Amino acid sequence: MSQRKPPVKSKRDEAAQRIARSFIDSPWRYSQFVVVGLIVAGLVGGLSRAGWPLSLLVGAAAGIGLWLVEKKRGVL
Incomplete structure (x- = not known):
């Protein structure tokens, strides 16, 4: 029987995991x-005739929607 060697992790992979882990544990993850x-609000405000208050409302809905999706996935 041949034995498989465990995959060798590179230093770059370890650094990426450390950064991701520290970002996930930090309050900045939100x-x-x-x-x-803000990106959605800027796009809606710039590409449509909607006023900025409506654009910010749409952007807030997009941010909250993404948060709910991530919460449902179990990431948060």
Whole structure:
């Protein structure tokens, strides 16, 4: 029987896992939802005739929607 060697992890993989782990454990992990909301608000405000308050509302809905999806997936 041949024995399989465990996969060798590179230093880059270990660093990426450390960064991801520290980001997941930090309070900054929720900033991604704010960034998505602001990007959507900027796109809606720039590409449509909707006013900025409505654009910010749509962006907030997008950020909250993404948060709910991630919560349902069990990531948060």
